[in-house]
Amino acid sequence: MIKKAFLGLSTPQIEYAMLPAHLPETEKIPAPKSITLFHQRNDTHSISSTLGIGDPVKTGEKLSLYSDQNFYVISPVSGTISSLSPYTGDFGKSYIAITITPDGNQVFDDTFQQQIQNPTMELVSGYLAGAPGNPPVSMLADSDGSIKTIVIRGLDPDPLVATNQYIAQSRLKDLKKGIRILKEVTAVQDIIVITAGESVQGYGHIGAQVKGVRPTYPSALPHMVMKDVLGQVVPAGKTCENLGVCFFSAEAVVSIGRAFESGQIPTSKILTFIKKDGTPKIVETSIGTPIGNILEAFGETVNEYDRIILGGPMTGSAVYALEHPVKPDTDSIIVLDRDKAAYVSDYPCINCGECVRICPAQMQVHMLVRFLEANQYEAAADSYDLYSCIECGLCSYVCVSKIPIFQYIKLAKYELERAKTPEAADA
Amino acid sequence: MLEKRDLLEQQTPLEQKKLIVSHAPFYHSGRRVTERSYHTMLAALPALLLGFYHYGMPAISVVCLSISTAIFWELAFNLVAKRTITIGDGNAALLGLLFAMLLPATTPWWAVITGTFIAVVVGKQIFGGIGSNAFNPVALAIAIMMVSYKELFDFDTALLNYDLEFATIYPLKAAKYFGTASLDSFNLVDLFLGRQLGGIGATFGLGLMLGGIYLMLRGFIRWEISLTFLAGVYLAAFVFNLFDPVRFAGPGIHLLTGYTLIGAFFLATEDSSSPVNIIPMLVYGAAGGIMVVLIRNIGAYVDGVVLAILVINLLSPLLDKIRPEALGKVM
Amino acid sequence: MAKTLTQEFVKGLWDEVPPFRLVLGLCPVLAVTKAVENGIGMGVATTFVLVCSNVLVATLRKVIPSKVRIASYIIIIATFVTIAELLMQAYTYPLFKKLGIFIPLIVVNCIILGRAEAFASKNGILRSLLDGLGFGIGFTLSLMALAAVRELLGTGDLTFWEKPIQIMGPWFQPFSFMVEAPGAFIALGLMLCLMNLVGKK
């Protein structure tokens, strides 16, 4: 927990984790006994019969459950499918969890390798959507060329997390290759790499502009990057993609680069692991590894009511089981002791104004939260700029009443979205 | 809390560890309401101690009675209204303390109890508890008591029996009724060091200022409000003094007497009744300061600080409409 | 409509007592309750108007065309208010002087028009009489209660017919805020709160 400074006149500065000049080696986690992958689920489509329990899979094989949908996962190991079960993630997103038991051999699937000589958008979006870093390739493919700028995040948006920073500094060669491929398949020429302020140097000729941002939270969040680096303000309710800007993590670009370099779809994920005592580790493991395995490797024990957080401390989410696998976008795992975790309370807002003064979107959070507490989502959106929120979580961080403001905002957006869908269906 | 956890631990098999699923952010600045209350009380201490030194046992008993009854009323209301018990946040104690600091040391017990009832129940709880009060509860209580029992707040008669080492005249009253010539016996340094009649904790300018600076530096109160409040008092008093130095006292006197300093640092800055945006805070403070001098110089009351604060409390929600445009606001 | 005559009378005394349950007719409630005497005077005047207008409206309910019913009610009510005013001037002049403008303002008291429109225009003469009487007495009692609280706390006395009766002992310090205008709001608020506590089902 980062305490507020003794002197309270200045707003609290949450600094991003900075890696030392001499980068440490990644710590490798051995292959687990089972691998779980989340395949996007769609209730209206029937599951194809091509995939079933007991089927053998090869390393790098594309597994697709629906014949008529473009959803797929890439198996990181060779083995057999041991179970297919439904899984519900945050905010009602549903998945099919595919569990694979590795057989210890590494038999490679070479469908991708045969096509790497002429990289196309179809190839990239057809094989690399689930690569480490979760490249938003399907979005690029669907955009019909409306994306004019690609921003590569060499800095993780959340504090404590150093995954992309590490990758951007240590995998320059793959990054350069990835940028080249991206330019080739998308025809987007305007590519910007974002780094923390002082580390702009050292990137040489990687085929993209390198821009630094202030090394304090939330300057690496997409909306802040848009405002500070690109000088564009995203209108409330719109996304960066609406303005023609697509965000890639450094890892995603490196994955693309490496895939075309080696001919194999990369499946090993780099992530920041924060131990209970706060020590950060850079960890390399296979996608689909249960979180429990990583904890075990570092000798971390989890007690009742401790928390395991995927993603950063400001915007991440806690999971309820150690069996939860590492996903392509799991940039960090934080083990948080129950005594250090921030509990929320039902204490009322005392109107101190801390949230208003820290809000990077200059919203009237103290009024907004009163509407949200009363479930007045429409009014909150109309009069108190709900959609201007860039979801940084700083309001909850400073709230002296410990009101879960951030959660209220996300819930309100979700509820409004849900209310909109039936309306649209009626129309 | 601990026992409950242990019990749960016994019931759950160790393999199925229950992790807490909560939502972001997982960090918190560590600042709580309780901390705000107790640090404000701490900041009020220097001024209070001088009050104890001057007025002795009666002052101590008024303060003790005030704090304890304030807590009692809050607890009683919580129980009657079947709400969560909120005395733990220290806000009731703070209200009691600030209320006592404004009273003369000889205030009778029933007045203290009535006053804390007004502050805690009428001023705060019936609006819905902390954070919902439209007015500063302490200012409201003092204003209502002042309307009802004018003689209690006549510091000259209330503190008549004290043998103090300074002139026992209430400077503001002297200035209002006998003109500025009657203030010649006061010098500003004496006033600043608390050598004047007034509320138990409201006279020690230096102590209040130290407390205020501490609170501002720690971020518990906003400098925008306090400083503009004082600036408003200074400027308005200066203008009045310029026009008629015989009738209207100078800005120094207005700043250092009555409730001006305690009002600027401890009353006007109350969270729920003051605005949160920068420009509104500046306007709010300045309006309060000017209002103080207007009430003192041409109004019917000797000291207008609590009334001025109630008036600006009313302005507060309106002022907060002056706000920066949210990021990416679509018109 | 299956109410007995007694129920028609009693409902105005507690279940639907105007200022506290229906929160109607607050203008006189807040303005005249400085002394018990004023409360009684206002209450009796209102009751008189309420009963008379209810009876007359009930009598004429079949004759009055619905398009001009409000105008007719206003004529009826205004007539009785003026009668009440004249009578008070003639027989209880000091009280009339204290209540001042609030006597003519009974015309716009929403309880009276409300009862005429909601009850008397749909019910028989006897029922309307009882309804008006019930509401009037309920209103009078409410005014008395509020005035008693305010006067007792504000002055320590209770005034009946120009004679203040000292209730509180000499130790009592009159809390004069209660007889000021803001005190009326606070007293009314606390009374409403109390009524809700007591009447919670």
Place this chain on the structure above:
Amino acid sequence: MREMIKMVIVLTILATFSGSLLAAIHSKTKDRITNQILKFVKGPAIRKIFKEASNDPIVDRFDIKDGDETRSFFVGVFEGEPRAVAFETFGKGGYGGEVGLMVGIDVKEDKVVGVGVTTHAETPGMGAKAETDPSFVAQFEDLSLEDPFKVTQDGGTINALSGATLTSRAVSLAATEASGIYQKLKPQIEEKLKNFKK
């Protein structure tokens, strides 16, 4: 059309009924009300003005026709002879409209015995002080009718109530008017007083 006629008829009947009822009650109560007003409004003011009178000025009154108006004059008997009269005038321009003023005049010396405010709608605590604050009306005592009744702001001698100049001005106007009426009706008043002696 039938409905229209019905509406008109009903409203007319109602209004007629109401009007006649009110007229009846008004005529019944008229005298009582006048007495009540005399007793409770003018009475206290007159008694205050004629503190040392040996008679009851409210009983000893006479009316004089002044153009269209009829004015009541109250007689004060001092040292066995009726030497003063009091009557009411109204001063325009108060903060809440007209201010009624009872003015007592010494007929022998043509000077003001005293004044008292009767009816007004001024703000309590400000203009209403004209009625309750004895030091304000005391300023009129013993002023000669030759003197102008004006507040100091207008160049007169009356110190206005603080914060209620308008009310003070209205009271002064009423006093001035009283002086005018008195001078106009003086012969008739003296006539009446002479008769009163008997």
